Every structure is written in C-alpha cells, then in structure tokens.
Amino acid sequence: MISVVILGSGNVATHLFKAFNKAENVVINQWYSRNISTITSYNKEVEIIDDLSLIKDADVYILAISDDAISELSTQLPFEDKLVLHTSGSVSVYDIDKKHKRGVFYPLQTFSKEAEIDFANVPICIETIDKKCAPIIKDLALSIGSPTKRVNSDQRKVLHLAAVFVNNFTNQLYRIGHEITESQGAEFDLLKPLILETAKKVQDLSPYKAQTGPAKRHDKKTIRKHLKLLEDQHHKDIYQLLTTSIKHTHGRKKL
Amino acid sequence: MISVVILGSGNVATHLFKAFNKAENVVINQWYSRNISTITSYNKEVEIIDDLSLIKDADVYILAISDDAISELSTQLPFEDKLVLHTSGSVSVYDIDKKHKRGVFYPLQTFSKEAEIDFANVPICIETIDKKCAPIIKDLALSIGSPTKRVNSDQRKVLHLAAVFVNNFTNQLYRIGHEITESQGAEFDLLKPLILETAKKVQDLSPYKAQTGPAKRHDKKTIRKHLKLLEDQHHKDIYQLLTTSIKHTHGRKKL
Numbered sequence: 001m002i003s004v005v006i007l008g009s010g011n012v013a014t015h016l017f018k019a020f021n022k023a024e025n026v027v028i029n030q031w032y033s034r035n036i037s038t039i040t041s042y043n044k045e046v047e048i049i050d051d052l053s054l055i056k057d058a059d060v061y062i063l064a065i066s067d068d069a070i071s072e073l074s075t076q077l078p079f080e081d082k083l084v085l086h087t088s089g090s091v092s093v094y095d096i097d098k099k100h101k102r103g104v105f106y107p108l109q110t111f112s113k114e115a116e117i118d119f120a121n122v123p124i125c126i127e128t129i130d131k132k133c134a135p136i137i138k139d140l141a142l143s144i145g146s147p148t149k150r151v152n153s154d155q156r157k158v159l160h161l162a163a164v165f166v167n168n169f170t171n172q173l174y175r176i177g178h179e180i181t182e183s184q185g186a187e188f189d190l191l192k193p194l195i196l197e198t199a200k201k202v203q204d205l206s207p208y209k210a211q212t213g214p215a216k217r218h219d220k221k222t223i224r225k226h227l228k229l230l231e232d233q234h235h236k237d238i239y240q241l242l243t244t245s246i247k248h249t250h251g252r253k254k255l
Numbered sequence: 256m257i258s259v260v261i262l263g264s265g266n267v268a269t270h271l272f273k274a275f276n277k278a279e280n281v282v283i284n285q286w287y288s289r290n291i292s293t294i295t296s297y298n299k300e301v302e303i304i305d306d307l308s309l310i311k312d313a314d315v316y317i318l319a320i321s322d323d324a325i326s327e328l329s330t331q332l333p334f335e336d337k338l339v340l341h342t343s344g345s346v347s348v349y350d351i352d353k354k355h356k357r358g359v360f361y362p363l364q365t366f367s368k369e370a371e372i373d374f375a376n377v378p379i380c381i382e383t384i385d386k387k388c389a390p391i392i393k394d395l396a397l398s399i400g401s402p403t404k405r406v407n408s409d410q411r412k413v414l415h416l417a418a419v420f421v422n423n424f425t426n427q428l429y430r431i432g433h434e435i436t437e438s439q440g441a442e443f444d445l446l447k448p449l450i451l452e453t454a455k456k457v458q459d460l461s462p463y464k465a466q467t468g469p470a471k472r473h474d475k476k477t478i479r480k481h482l483k484l485l486e487d488q489h490h491k492d493i494y495q496l497l498t499t500s501i502k503h504t505h506g507r508k509k510l
Contacts, residue, residue: 067477090477108445110452110467114460121448155441161481162432166446167453168468169497170425175462175504177417186410190363191421192458193376197365198422199454203447205369207430212365213423222322222345226416234500241496242424245489249430 002026002140003058007073009033011111012087013064019119019144021045026143029058052076060085060140062105063096071095083133089160092153093127103128103137106156107146110167119144125151125159176235183231208249215246257281257395258313262328264288266366267342268319274374274399276300281398284313307331315340315395317360318351326350338388344415347408348382358383358392361411362401365422374399380406380414431490438486463504470501 004026006017013033020026028046033039036050049055055078063070063086070086074097077084084100086093087107096102104127111117124141126148128134134150141148151159174195178188201210214222223243230236259281261272268288275281283301288294291305304310310333318325318341325341329352332339339355341348342362351357359382366372379396381403383389389405396403406414429450433443456465469477478498485491 067474090480109449110456112456112460112465112467115456121452123445123448125445149442149445151441154439155436157480157484158435158439159441159445161484162435162441162443162446163449164468164470164481164494165428165435166432166450168466168470168501169493170428170450170453171457171462171466172470172497172501172504173420173425173428174457175466176500177421178462180413180417180420181410184409184413186406186414186417187404188417190378190380190404190414191417193378194364194418195421195425195454195457197376198425199450201365201367201370202426202429202450205367207426207433210367211423211426211430212367213419215419215423215427219322225345225412226419229412229416234503238424238496238500239419241493242427245431245493246423246427248489249427 002060002136002143003029004060004062004140005030005032005055005058006062006064007032008062008064009035009039010064010066011113012107013062014039014113015111015117016062016064016087016107016144017042017046019117020140023143026140029056030054052078055079057082059083059136061100062087067091071097074100083136085137089125089163090157093129101130101133103133104156105137105140106151106160108159108163119146122146124148125156127151127153127156173238176238179232180230180235211246211250213246215243216250218247257315257391257398258284259315259317259395260285260287260310260313261317261319262287263317263319264290264294265319265321266368267362268317269294269368270366270372271317271319271342271362271399272297272301274372275395278398281395284311285309307333310334312337314338314391316355317342322346326352329355338391340392344380344418345412348384356385356388358388359411360392360395361406361415363414363418374401377401379403380411382406382408382411428493431493434487435485435490466501466505468501470498471505473502 020028030047032049036048061084067088070091080099084096085103085105087105089106093102093104106125107122109122124146126137138148177191181188275283285302287304291303316339322343325346335354339351340358340360342360344361348357348359361380362377364377379401381392393403432446436443
C-alpha cells in the first residue's frame with residue numbers, strides 16, 4: 001500500500017485524486033489546497049485541508065500545482081527527507097526544495113474538467129535525482145493503469161514542447177477549420193471524421209508516411225486557389241508557413 | 256440497383272471500387288484507367304478497360320482522377336446526357352463537359368493505400384447543377400454507408416481548404432513533434448495517446464472550448480523556455496505564429 005498526499009486543486013490534481021481513490025494499493029491520506037472551495041465536495045471521500053501545519057505523514061507528496069508555485073510550496077512543507085514529486089512538464093526537478101527526496105511524475109496528456117480520463121491512455125514520464133526513488137513512483141503510476149517511461153530532464157522538456165505542437169497547435173488548426181467552414185455556412189461537423197482519422201493514422205504510420213495533400217504533391221494550382229479563398233491574413237500566413245514546412249520535409253517534387 | 260463505371264486507379268478510385276463492390280444495390284459495370292497496371296489484379300471481380308471506346312452504359316460515371324485530368328477526360332467520354340460525377344474537393348462542377356449531367360461526389364476523408372476505410376466515417380459532399388440528379392447520388396453514398404450533405408460550390412471549396420488545415424497541417428505538426436522528440440532521444444510514441452485524445456476531444460467540444468496550454472494562459476515564461484529549446488528556426492517560426500494565433504482567438508489574459 002502506497003500512501004499519498006495530493007497538493008493542488010486544478011484539473012491534474014482532481015483527475016489524479018479520482019484515479020488514486022479508485023486504485024487498490026493506494027491510500028490518499030489528505031488532499032491539500034490553499035483554496036479548497038472547488039474541492040470541498042470530495043470531503044466525504046478524503047480529508048481536505050488548507051493548512052500545511054496539519055499535513056500528515058505519507059510515502060509520497062504530489063505537487064499538482066501551477067509551475068510558478070512549485071518551488072515555494074515545496075519549501076513551506078513542514079518536513080524533510082520525504083519523497084516530493086511535481087507533475088509539470090517544464091519545471092526542473094531541482095525547483096523542489098533540496099530538503100526533500102525529489103522527483104517528477106509528469107502525465108503526458110490533456111486534462112479538462114469536462115472529460116473523464118482513462119489513465120491507461122496517460123503515459124507517466126518519471127524523473128528522479130536518486131534512482132532509488134524510481135520504483136515507488138513507477139508503482140504509483142501502475143496502480144492507476146498508466147504506462148511509464150523514465151526520462152531525463154532534457155527529454156521531459158522536449159516532450160512538453162512537442163505536446164504543445166501536437167495538442168495546443170493542432171487544436172488551433174481545428175479552430176481555424178471551424179472559422180473557415182462557418183464563414184461559408186458549411187458544417188464543421190463534416191470535418192470531425194477526418195480529424196479523428198488523421199490522429200488514428202499516425203498511431204501505426206509515421207507522420208512522414210501519413211502525409212498527403214497539395215503541399216506534399218507540390219500542387220501549385222490548388223495552393224494558389226486556397227490562398228485566394230483565405231480572407232484572413234493570419235490564416236494565409238499559417239497556410240503559407242505550414243505549406244513551406246511540408247515542402248521542406250518532403251523535398252521539392254521534380255517536374 | 257444503381258450501375259456505375261469507375262474511372263481512375265488512384266486511392267480514391269480503389270477505395271470506392273472496394274466499397275461499391277460490397278454494396279448490395281450497386282453493380283460496377285466497368286473500371287476504366289488509362290494505365291491499368293496497378294488495378295489488373297481486380298480483373299476477376301470487374302471488367303477492367305483502358306480504351307474509352309469500349310465503355311458501357313451505366314447510371315453513373317465516377318471520375319476519381321487527378322484534378323487536372325477531369326475536364327479533358329469528361330470531354331473524351333463517347334456519350335452524352337449521362338450522369339458524370341467527379342470526386343474532387345476543389346474542382347468546379349462546370350469543369351465537367353456540359354454535354355453530360357454533372358455533379359460532385361466529394362468524399363471528405365484522407366485515403367491511403369495502406370489503411371482500410373470504413374465509409375461510415377466518410378461524409379460525402381454532394382453537389383449538382385440540376386437538383387433532380389441529387390437523389391441517385393445520395394442513394395449511391397448511402398449504399399456504402401456514408402452520411403451525405405448537399406453543399407454548394409463555395410461550401411465544398413472551403414471544406415476542402417479546411418481539410419488541409421485539420422489534416423495535412425495537423426499531420427505536419429505531428430511530424431515536427433516527431434523531429435523534436437527524436438532530437439533528444441525521447442520517444443514519439445509517448446505522444447500518441449495525446450494526439451488521439453486531442454482529436455477525440457473536439458468530437459464533442461468546440462475547438463475553442465477544448466484549448467489549453469501556455470499560449471491560451473498567456474504564460475510568457477513557458478513560451479520563452481520553449482522558444483529557447485527550439486533549435487530549428489523553422490520550428491521557432493511555427494511556434495510563434497501559432498502562439499500568436501491562439502492568443503488572438505482567446506484574447507489577451509488580463510494580469
């Protein structure tokens with residue numbers, strides 16, 4: 001049995017709470033937040049505190065809080081030599097106060113209030129300073145069904161950066177698709193199967209092999225038509241830059 | 256029973272052949288291609304021809320060929336007043352020779368040789384000049400299990416343009432994710448669940464509501480870290496442009 005205290009009350013903290021709460025070999029000793037108003041509804045399932053002086057002993061303390069708050073909260077924790085993890089993709093493990101055993105438990109997934117999460121689809125990237133700390137972190141991830149991967153700091157940081165490309169930026173392309181279709185009264189819904197298929201395709205095929213379309217074909221005529229259709233200069237800029245990027249990746253087709 | 260002749264031997268033609276061949280109320284009278292070498296293996300299932308003078312009578316002729324070839328091939332067809340459809344997202348229905356009844360059967364999906372296609376996930380965008388032609392085109396789509404949508408020329412063109420954003424450009428962002436992770440020996444595979452979840456999320460939620468991340472939060476510190484991490488100037492340009500785009504969509508967070 002692994003005992004944990006969760007610190008934080010955002011999306012990641014809440015989804016972790018739900019997952020650990022269901023896990024057979026994990027017990028949540030407490031859930032701390034500076035501002036407990038959003039999580040008081042869970043007080044029948046766990047002890048909720050907003051006072052650090054009341055914090056109990058546990059095997060693992062998980063700081064699922066905003067990047068900027070990690071360093072300070074870790075310093076305020078009224079104990080030493082316990083395993084303290086943060087869940088951030090971009091913050092150094094050394095930002096955690098050195099009085100603790102330090103590590104990272106970075107769930108590589110998008111979390112939102114609305115959507116339920118199956119942790120089987122959430123790879124946990126594990127980083128430690130002392131490798132002796134790794135097994136318990138791995139057990140914690142396995143207890144909620146997550147695959148795990150040991151990564152170093154550089155790898156975690158590029159994974160976080162790459163996640164911005166494949167998640168935030170991709171979602172913005174969906175948004176632009178939405179804007180473009182709506183501008184002519186066409187239905188964005190018609191694009192949804194394509195969006196899903198595009199994501200499914202690269203589960204088995206490399207993005208390089210999965211690519212199709214006018215930029216890859218170097219189909220100047222279609223590219224010209226598309227640029228003419230785009231009314232928003234900002235959309236035009238994105239079209240041009242990503243078309244250039246695809247051409248760059250796939251070489252210039254010899255005519 | 257609807258009789259069809261398929262013209263063309265690319266991905267769309269091949270996937271349409273397979274789907275129509277399985278459909279109960281469709282009979283494929285012939286499959287024509289100028290170059291039949293890649294489709295001769297199907298000659299036990301259908302009559303394959305490369306000579307237009309041998310073309311048989313049918314209810315519908317489907318030109319699943321490259322955009323540039325549609326106009327010329329439609330002119331060469333040795334008959335008149337029959338229903339002739341093309342499958343292109345960007346070519347005008349008027350590019351088909353006016354001696355025919357003309358229409359568009361545009362499957363809004365990505366097709367590749369490798370991947371099997373379930374036409375239940377392929378919306379067919381239908382366009383006609385004479386609306387009397389629409390019901391048979393709709394029946395043809397329904398016969399392979401596809402949802403259908405009547406669209407006008409402008410709507411079809413913006414759907415094709417939006418498809419480039421949500422498919423080709425999105426796939427290029429996956430490619431960049433691949434390049435960035437590989438540069439540090441991190442595994443692109445770790446991003447695959449995130450890629451799938453990002454696409455699933457917008458099946459129910461608008462892309463606007465689904466957005467998260469540093470650009471939406473106006474998190475300057477993380478954005479600065481990311482730009483510093485990016486070694487390729489081209490990746491930097493894309494990061495900056497899409498970050499600006501997200502900020503534009505979501506407004507500047509007041510601090």
